[in-house]
Amino acid sequence: MNHTEHEFPMMRVDFKVNGESASLNIEPCEMLIDVLRERLDLKGTKRSCDVQVCGACTVLVDGNPTSSCTTLCADAQDREVTTIEGLAQGKQLDPIQRAFIAHGALQCGFCTPGMILAVKAMLARHDKPSEDTVRHYLRGNICRCTGYVKILEAIMDLIHHPSDYQ
Template sequence: MSHATPAFPLIRVDISLNDTEQSLEIEPRELLIDVLRERLRMTGTKRSCDVQVCGACTVLVDGMPTSSCTTLCADVHNRHVTTIEGLAYEGRLDPVQRAFIAHGALQCGFCTPGMILAVKSMLSLYENPSEETIRHFLRGNICRCTGYVKILEAIQDLVHNPLSFEPEKK
């Protein structure tokens, strides 16, 4: 049985992934998307363009939208990373997820995780964002199904009627 020798010496990276502490041995050149998808099985983070254009790979790093396809995993050492899998709480979807579902703002669903995370970040910064602010926060996310109208409707409804999308208490 042969073991592949890494091309570079391994380094240790500690991250808080979806509020769970992770300690990993990685090569310094490994991208965050590869570590998330292949090692940690966070497959909601999608690989698409690999050049920080489409937003499918968006995750939150310390609450800010980040393209995981161009971010080295080493650069998130001692930071908080949130993937789409980390938004649901106790089996209940986040209000942003609920709003997207209620408005049919998912279409094929490939861009949806990145869109939802971008919106989640925006709402942590702006309580009542204008349509211009919403569009600004989504400018790095491409929907190939052209579902933008439904996406905007979902976000605006969530902003104006937040209690409608709160999960029911168990």
């Protein structure tokens, strides 16, 4: 048996990314993060740990926070994927993005896309989440720069004063 590179048969995957239809031929083992970053040029999704612990690669799949580094692209078949690029409406940032900016809730920014998407999913499920609920939703997102204080301040201010960020 030859132990050289194995070739996998290509498969077609059809899904929506940020509201746009995508139809691609992929290898069955391709991860969602690789397809997003390399095939669709959506670089906002960050690669870090590759084992689903840091949250940098978080995207929304049918509105649920999902680690794209451990999700096969094939699993996106007939689903809606939202990346950080899909939140802004043209040049109009999402209120969560505006709250993060207003509070300086980022430093290097590497974790920010995953954090913002986790918050987006939380706010879709909870009208007025408590700080404990916010902490629960962010538990899978690691920030090595900020210490989380400004992140929590931004989110709580957005929750209590949403019209300030519209």
